[in-house]
Amino acid sequence: MMKLLVIVVSLFFRFAASQHCPLPTIAEIETVLPPLLIISDGDQSYSPNVTEGSVQYVCLAQGDTINTYEAIALIANFTRNPGESERTRILDMECSSGTWTGRTGSLDPPPASVVGVPPRTNCYRCREGFGGDTRCRECDSACNTGLERCTGSGSGDCCLVFLPNGDCSDDCSSSGVGYVASEDTDYKCICNLTCALGHSPNSNCTECIFNDICDISNPCLNGGECTSFSGMNNYTCNCTGTGYQGINCSDIMYSTSSIQGMPQPSSVTLTRP
Structure with missing residues (x-):
């Protein structure tokens, strides 16, 4: 019983500590659309239907744990109501206390410069119209050496690696100077030394040593x-x-x-x- 209580308490605090959201489902996108449509198209009833497979992410502002986000910008094809013609719009969404909401005034035709391009991840905020068509407030230069991700409301809050429990860490410096993290390594610090044939990095990733058969x-x-x-x-x-x-x-x-x-x-x- 005590062990179960500890697990429940641990999960509670973990959830309380991280209130950012995973990528939204189609249903969640459809939920945020009606208020945005009322503002952009007029006060009436809307029951939007997002086309499956049409969602393209433009900006992903990293949350405080791996695979969570505090803000996103996306392009989607949808109908305002059943039977109406399909339209394509770009919209901004924010995560508050684990729930996605739409950002007012963010429902526009997408500029050509962001259609079909990879999403920006070096953003601490996704904001309509910021920096021309990028829709991304960039992290400062301190975040441009690793995963190019930053968290929080300030541009200097970098997240270069995620710990095994998913929490964000500052960088790989505690592992050693030769360690780096990347999306290819699932955001985990690995030794980045390149060694000649027959040699491999030592346990501290400080030098290459001979491989003794x-x-x-x-x-x-x-x-x-x-x-x-x-x-x-x-x-x-x-x-x-x-x-x-x-x-x-x-x-x-x-x-x-x-x-x-x-x-x-x-x-x-x-x-x-």
């Missing part, structure tokens, strides 16, 4: 002792005392009268091409 694959079997030398794929296996022989100490040694007295190798050197 004995440490990587331990090719010597049955307790054989591995020693690497002169190149990443060169090694010897010392089979002494193991009861085995061969390149990798994989062949059992038989003690019979027929082979007694014959020299048996206890150490063999292999050089891989």
